[in-house]
Amino acid sequence: MEIEFQRVGKKYDSGQEALSQVSFHLRQGEMAFLTGHSGAGKSTLMKLMMMIERQTSGQILVDGVDLRTLSRRAIPYHRRRVGVVFQNHQLLFDRSVFHNVALPLQVSGTDPEQTAKRVRAALDKVGLLGKEKYNPMALSGGEQQRIGIARAVVNKPQLLLADEPTGNLDPKLSAEIMNLFQEFNNVGVTVLVASHDLALVARMRHRVLTLNQGRMVNDGGFA
Amino acid sequence: MPQKNARRGATRQSVKATKHRWSKRSSFSLKHYLRQHQSTLTESFMRLLNYPLASVMTVMVIAIALTLPGSLYVLLKNVQSITNNWDKQSAITLYLFPQVDDTQALALSHRLSSRPDVASVDYISKEEGLRDFERWSGYTQLLSSLQGNPLPIVLKVIPKMVVSEQTLPALETLREQLAAQGEVQNAVLDAQWLERLANILSFGQRLAYALSILLIVAVLLIVGNTIRMAVESRRDEVLVMKLVGATDSYIRRPFLYMGLWFGILGGFFASLCILILSWWVSVPAEHLIELYGSHFKLQTFNADEIVLCLTISAFVGVSGAWIAVNRHIANIEL
Missing domain, CATH: 3.30.70.3040 (Alpha-Beta Plaits)
Incomplete structure (x- = not known):
């Protein structure tokens, strides 16, 4: 999936300007990092890509399609093409690991046999195949984060977004998670990871986009 | 120039996107769709059982609210049948x-x-x-x-x-x-007695209509409130479902089925209450009419009327759920 931001701005009703004049181009199959202090606009940028929020100026093109032209009804179909991982996991603790990961497939109406096959494949990928029947609550923070990643990739998205995926994990687990993203990128998925762990980001040797108070201050070089 | 190119690209891509969507639609199977509905139907019933006390209370409030206009209807039906049988010379x-x-x-x-x-x-x-x-x-x-x-x-x-x-x-x-x-x-x-009776009957009818409308609105509010709480208690789930691309209708579905269950169960118990009530009053009522020298068999809810009662209450249940869900799902955003 190809993403292009053209002078995108987001101003909240409160008058706070979260993003202003942000432009960048993420090519098909590219992997990049998004850094910046907290409150710099990383999450807002991700939300705009997910169409959780809408920009107030500029345009966002996804595979050449202006997101502003998509109607409310088209939003779910857009989201099915994007996998997203959050710092706070967003897992549901009233169901098993299997059913958490199966959610995107159930929502898009995949039949049960296909769902089971793909959920196991995704869990295998993140190394949790043996724990599909567990409740996520019973697993460690790192494992919970990997459930979130399995859920994000189970639908074979064309774009993977991760907002602080290593936020409260130790360095070893963080590196493991980053390697997982690298593996998805290796098979052609466009990946954008927001992180303030500059040391980790530097080690990955990918393009780095830096936001400062809503403005893109660095694009391209390593951090 | 670049703008023009971008636009051409956009058209090409949007066609591709549409095709992509169509290919998704073509994998859509009716059998699977129905199976999904069936599982939502049973799941929503199981959810009612998860909160038995709250569910029973909601169902009973609906049943009582529907019993009142229902029994008034039965009363009017009987009065009408009595007067129709009075062939009086004037x-x-x-x-x-x-x-x-x-x-x-x-x-x-x-x-x-x-x-x-x-x-x-x-x-x-x-x-x-x-x-x-x-x-x-x-x-x-x-x-x-x-x-x-x-x-x-x-x-x-x-x-x-x-x-x-x-x-x-x-x-x-x-x-x-x-x-x-x-x-x-x-x-x-x-024949003034007849005119008076007709007036009393139409008064009773209007009273029954007004009461029915008021109590149906009450049922709408009761179901709406219960569904609102259900949506609120499943806020995280709704949020995640929205995030992974659930359509509004997919998110709405379990709550609408919940409303349907409340409606059907409420209507069922209302019908039961009306049957029991009319059986209970039938003995003294028939005795009273016999004192006036005419034969009388108290009419109660018949099968058609039970079906009608269930249909109305099911419809009201789903409508109440619809209103509540639409209002509250839109409010749940990341």
């Missing part, structure tokens, strides 16, 4: 002017009895009238002190039509025609 009483004498009155009586819509005419002379009055009132002494007979000649016209709600307007026209005769001072249709 009479139009003609009070003639005092100066009309016996010959003129007899001529009028003959003229009227030859009308096709009149069955018979009773001739009540002044003397006969006075005798009747003395007999019924018991004021013999008072009347004997009167000079002369103050009573007019009275003709009692029995129409061929039986009196009922349907024939009442026709009888009223007949009364007007008779009142228009020159000898007639006053014509009274002896």
Whole structure:
């Protein structure tokens, strides 16, 4: 999936300007990092890509399609093409690991046999195949984060977004998670990871986009 | 130039995107769709069982709210069936002017009895009238002190039509025609009891309608409130589902089924309450009617009416859920 931001701005009703004049181009199959202090606009940028929020100026093109032209009804179909991982996991603790990961497939109406096959494949990928029947609550923070990643990739998205995926994990687990993203990128998925762990980001040797108070201050070089 | 290129690219890509969507649609199977609905139906029922006390209370409130207009309906149905079975002869009483004498009155009586819509005419002379009055009132002494007979000649016209709600307007026209005769001072249709009854019935009907509407609105609010709490308690789930691309209709579905269950169960228990109530009052009611010398079997909710009650309550349940879900799902955003 190809993403292009053209002078995108987001101003909240409160008058706070979260993003202003942000432009960048993420090519098909590219992997990049998004850094910046907290409150710099990383999450807002991700939300705009997910169409959780809408920009107030500029345009966002996804595979050449202006997101502003998509109607409310088209939003779910857009989201099915994007996998997203959050710092706070967003897992549901009233169901098993299997059913958490199966959610995107159930929502898009995949039949049960296909769902089971793909959920196991995704869990295998993140190394949790043996724990599909567990409740996520019973697993460690790192494992919970990997459930979130399995859920994000189970639908074979064309774009993977991760907002602080290593936020409260130790360095070893963080590196493991980053390697997982690298593996998805290796098979052609466009990946954008927001992180303030500059040391980790530097080690990955990918393009780095830096936001400062809503403005893109660095694009391209390593951090 | 670059803008132009971008636009061309956009068109090409949006076609691709649409195709992509269509290919998703083509993998859509009716069997799977129905299976999904069926599993949502059972899942939403299981969810009611997860909160048995709250669910039972909601269902019982709905049942009571529906029992009230339902039993009023049954009551009206019975009153109507009783009155329909009363085939009463009515009479139009003609009070003639005092100066009309016996010959003129007899001529009028003959003229009227030859009308096709009149069955018979009773001739009540002044003397006969006075005798009747003395007999019924018991004021013999008072009347004997009167000079002369103050009573007019009275003709009692029995129409061929039986009196009922349907024939009442026709009888009223007949009364007007008779009142228009020159000898007639006053014509009274002896069917006012029927008019009164009809008024009471239509009053009861309106009361039933108003009560039904109010209580159906109450059911809407009850279901709406319960569903609102259900949405609130599943906020995280709704949020995640939105995030992974659930359509609004997919998110709505389990809550609509929950409303459907509340409606159906409420309607079922309301029907049960009405059946029990009418069985309970049937013995004294039938006894009472028999005292008036007529046979009477209390009518209760029949199968059609139970189906109607369930349909209405199911519809109201789903509508209440629909309103609540639409209002609250939109508010759940990341």
